[in-house]
Amino acid sequence: MSEKPRAFRSGELARAVGISTDSLRHYERLGVLPRAPRTTSGYRLYPPESLERVETVRHALQLGFTLPELAEILRIRDRGGAPCRRVLGMLEKKLHVLQERIAELQQTQRYMESMVSEGRARISQSQSGEKAFLLRSLNGAPAPATVSREPLRRKKRR
Structure with missing residues (x-):
């Protein structure tokens, strides 16, 4: 039983x-x-x-x-319905947004790697205790392009 x-x-x-x-x-x-x-x-x-x-x-x-x-x-x-096609459509859209986000993050990673490389070069060329102006160099460097995208999650309402 x-x-x-x-x-x-x-x-x-x-x-x-x-x-x-x-x-x-x-x-x-x-x-x-x-x-x-x-x-x-x-x-x-x-x-x-x-x-x-x-x-x-x-x-x-x-x-x-x-x-x-x-x-x-x-x-x-x-209610007895089958929302499977709707779920699949939503999953496909979310996957596309995720793929765009990953591409953007990879682009940002390459950008940051170049900035780190440049920063190391500046540090190696400066005397100990001498300013290398790394923060200032971040202002002048072009930021990586950002993909316009739908957020993965909605922002909280106020």
């Missing part, structure tokens, strides 16, 4: 997934987690499947999804 998995209180679920109870309540407000029923004493009781759902949300956040995006996707799924 198998035992029915038990529900989680807020604190138990939060500890199990490594987030705060405030985050759980925030997920509820946004619709990422369904509203949890309450005990007679007012404690939230999350169903056992909430553990996997919050873990999925956490992983998706690391991939650049936003909570509103996840709320929309999960609402579709909860």
